[in-house]
Amino acid sequence: MIQDIFPHKFDNSFCNRQPEDSDFALYYTKEGALLKWAGSEPELLSFAELETDCRREAEYLFSIDGKGFFLLHNAPVIKEEFKFVPLSYFRTMECGWQAFAGITGSQLWRWENSRQYCGRCGAKMVPGTTERSRCCPACGLVEYPKICPAVIVAVTDGDKLLMVQNVRSTASRYVLIAGYVEIGETFEETVRREVLEEVGLHVKNIRYYKSQPWSFSDTLMIGCTAQLDGSPEMTLQESEIAHARWFRRDEIPDTSKLISIGSEMIEKFRMENEKS
Numbered sequence: 341m342i343q344d345i346f347p348h349k350f351d352n353s354f355c356n357r358q359p360e361d362s363d364f365a366l367y368y369t370k371e372g373a374l375l376k377w378a379g380s381e382p383e384l385l386s387f388a389e390l391e392t393d394c395r396r397e398a399e400y401l402f403s404i405d406g407k408g409f410f411l412l413h414n415a416p417v418i419k420e421e422f423k424f425v426p427l428s429y430f431r432t433m434e435c436g437w438q439a440f441a442g443i444t445g446s447q448l449w450r451w452e453n454s455r456q457y458c459g460r461c462g463a464k465m466v467p468g469t470t471e472r473s474r475c476c477p478a479c480g481l482v483e484y485p486k487i488c489p490a491v492i493v494a495v496t497d498g499d500k501l502l503m504v505q506n507v508r509s510t511a512s513r514y515v516l517i518a519g520y521v522e523i524g525e526t527f528e529e530t531v532r533r534e535v536l537e538e539v540g541l542h543v544k545n546i547r548y549y550k551s552q553p554w555s556f557s558d559t560l561m562i563g564c565t566a567q568l569d570g571s572p573e574m575t576l577q578e579s580e581i582a583h584a585r586w587f588r589r590d591e592i593p594d595t596s597k598l599i600s601i602g603s604e605m606i607e608k609f610r611m612e613n614e615k616s
C-alpha cells in the first residue's frame with residue numbers, strides 16, 4: 341500500500357526546524373505538485389535546487405530517513421526542468437517513498453489553505469508552536485489536520501466477493517463498498533449502514549482488517565471484512581451505485597499495483613484458497 345515504504349522510515353513528530361540542502365521542498369497549487377524532471381521519471385525538489393529565499397517561510401512537515409519535507413507557501417523560481425503534475429500522479433510514481441511524501445504533504449497543504457481564517461470569529465489563523473495545529477489568536481480556537489474516517493468492506497458469501505461500480509467513478513472497474521463514518525457511529529455500524537444503503541444487504545461477522553491513510557481524499561480508510569447475512573438479492577441505491585455483483589475468485593482480475601487498501605483486500609480474497 342502507498343504508506344508501506346519500508347525500509348524507509350516516516351517520522352511525523354512535530355518540530356520546528358530549518359531546511360538544509362538535502363531536505364525536500366513541497367510546493368502545490370491547483371495544478372498539482374511541482375516536481376523536477378530528471379530523466380524520464382519526475383522527482384521531488386530538494387532545497388539545493390531552489391533559491392535560498394525559499395527557506396525563509398518554508399514550514400517543516402515530517403521526515404523520511406531523517407530528511408525533512410517542508411511546505412513552501414510562496415512559489416519558487418520555476419526552472420525549465422520543473423513541472424506541475426496532478427496529485428493523481430502519486431498513485432503511479434515509481435519511487436514509493438517520494439509518492440507517499442508528496443501525497444501526504446498535499447493533505448497538509450489543503451488543510452492549511454482551508455484554515456487561513458478562524459471559522460468562529462474570522463481572525464487570521466497562525467500555525468501552532470507546540471503541535472501540528474492552526475490557532476486563532478483572537479478567540480483561541482484550535483484546528484487539527486482534517487482526517488476523515490471511512491470504512492471499506494469486503495463482503496463475502498462463501499466463495500464470492502461483492503463489488504460495485506460507483507455512479508460517479510470515472511473508471512469502469514469494480515471496487516469494494518466504502519463510505520464515510522457518520523457522527524455517533526462505530527466502524528461496525530458504518531459497515532452495516534453503508535452495505536444496507538448501497539445494495540440493500542445485511543451483513544454479520546464484521547472484522548477489522550487494516551487501516552490506511554489515503555491523503556488523496558483526506559481520508560483514513562478502515563478496512564473490514566464481513567459476511568452476507570440472509571438473502572443475496574440486492575436493491576441498489578441508484579444515486580450512488582451503478583452496478584453491483586458477486587464475483588467468484590476466478591472472475592476477479594489480477595491487480596498488479598496494490599497501493600490502496602481496497603485493491604489489497606480484493607487481491608487477498610482472490611488469492612485465498614476456497615474454504616468449505
Ligand SMILES: [Zn+2]
Pocket residue numbers: 458459460461462463476477478479480481
Ligand atoms: Zn477565532
